[in-house]
Amino acid sequence: MTLYVTWGDADLCLSNSTFEDVTGDMAFSTASATQQLLLISRRRSRADLKTIFIRDLADPRVSLNGPLPVTIENLGDQVTVYSADTGDYGVGADEQSAIDEFRAAIVDVYFMLKDERQALGPLPQRHWNFLSSIIDER
């Protein structure tokens, strides 16, 4: 059995084994659903979310002039890479493919915004300001 639950901003997918495991950890059977979900949410945060620093965009045209922090989330069958600084993301079947997609997306977005930098609204302008401050063209 699989249970899908929305917890805050997180969409949780609870498998039977995960639920039983957590229930066992709590050592008592009267725990409320809220307590159980909180425990699962915290466990997931520790196990499946991590921050790494991207240092290279793997594109001969550009380089990063400093590390770019991104959050990696492992959802089991999908790994996502997300930059809170830019709102850009990458998705893949594993961590490396997600990072590769993220890098390619950043480069695509950089050149697209560069092409249109004379006519950007507030949000793309902030996006461009940030990307142009961390990316150098070779």
Added chain:
Amino acid sequence: LSLKAKELDQAWKKLGMVIEERRDIFAKLYEGGKLIIMTRRSKGSGKLDGQIPHFIRQQMKLDEDQFSRLIACPLQRLEYLQILKDKGLL
């Protein structure tokens, strides 16, 4: 939320977004000659599942209800522009 690529493409078209194919498919919203919103999806016509709809919704600056209404059709370009204006993005 699981989303079909075709549903998303129809929503972008309804909003008058300009589609540009690069490594991925980009959708860009212009107003008053300026680029206002840009988002993207991977190529292919399959399902967009996991976190992908969430990321696209965030890039489009819509809350969950607004995004659901966009996909279901009621949310049109004028309302979307008003949402963006209210957020200071126009």
